Amino acid sequence: MERISTAFTIDVRRLTVLRELQRRGSLARTAEALHLTPSAVSQQIATLAREVGAPLTERDGRGVRLTGQARVLLAHAETIAAQLERARADLAAYREGGRGQVTIGCFGSGILGLLPPVLRALAGRLPHVRVDVVEAEPPDVFTALDAGRLDVVVAVDFAATPPHTDRRYTRTDLLTDVLDLVVPEGHPLAGRDRVPLRDLAGEPWIVGAAESCCGAVARAVCAAAGFTPDVRHAVNDWAALTALVEAGAGVALVPRLVRPLYAHRRLTVLPVAGQPPSRNVFAAVRAGAEGDPVLSALRDQLRCAAEESTVVG
Structure with a gap:
């Protein structure tokens, strides 16, 4: 067999076929359960074997049986399947703003003077949402936002900051x-x-x-x-x-x-x-992300913290 590629990828649909083969014990019964032909099942298993670089079946009389490598892979397949189900459930909750993770990039004095009440409010409002904070300033903070390493930016307008007209971002002015x-x-x-x-x-x-x-x-x-x-x-x-x-x-x-x-x-x-x-403090998200329920809640809390701040001009 071929060596496993360093860019190791598996089609989870083929893992489902392999799991069903383990459960059913034959290509014919697996094909019937999955509404496929035995030939299609055989092709799926052969393709998966090429993906992982290991034999997954061997002849057993007129049928086939799983190899040791297949059983190793199936042990991981169970974990993968369970994790995918958890991901499905989390995504459903996330759509309602109940679960997830968000990372804020913020300048140092904003972390000190603006974020503490925001984090406290979010912990009460969205207790299952993990909020991470990274200290960063423009232009690096916007590079990270573009790359998806940050979800929200809190920044100050100055020469290194994208202009108000930059359509890549949706901005919310917070305070002066x-x-x-x-x-x-x-x-x-x-x-x-x-x-x-x-x-x-x-x-x-x-x-x-x-x-x-x-x-x-x-x-x-x-x-x-x-x-x-x-x-x-x-x-x-x-x-x-x-x-x-x-x-x-x-x-x-x-x-x-x-x-x-x-x-x-x-x-x-x-x-x-x-x-x-004075300096203008604002929040920004990637354009189109403003409707995300968690990001929307975060932006709401940022606005509330800014309105309640005693430092504004």
Whole structure:
């Protein structure tokens, strides 16, 4: 027989024929049970033998009997058949939004400030749905969505994000996340209610990497205010960034979604004067998937969490 291919595939319908042959004991009775001819049954078994690279029957007088390899395969066939039945049942439940698995790709501060109430609500609403979370940002998060490794994306609009007009995705705007200035405790501007961003143009800045969401947004906001920040520290982690501000290493723009990370630190939060800088947070699924009951429930919970959030502008 041929060696088993590394691309090992089996037609489960032929496994059904083999299982029936084991049960019936002869080609003729198997053919009768399956409403096939004995020749068709023989061809199905021969094709399955080629697929697995092992003999499945041998002559036994005028009939045939199963080989040892066939019995090994049938042991797996029982497991496969049972799993397919479970899959059928799960799919039926999934259509009603009761069972399944969904993977969310989300930027770091969204995981902190937006997802916890969503996950709690889904656990109560859909207790048999497994929800996984992956931290990721555009463009990688959309590559994963396209490939099916993610089911839902929660992201921020910036240069690496697909435009609103991209028909590959169905978008749901969630909230406007305002950015505040964060300065060390005792900073000369600390006593003011609101501060024009340009007043900090000469300060050392702590900003995320240019290709990251937080870094790109902060740089764009400063550019819109008429200056290029003097970036002394490139830090993407918000807890680390606010620790550096507390240490007097510079000033930063920090989104309100991450307030829990720096509430205990000795620093001062200053709203920006005028139209506050902000970033648009949205959810996206592959176009056509919005009717999926689990994804629909997830998007509903994301909207609810965004509406109840105290960080919106």
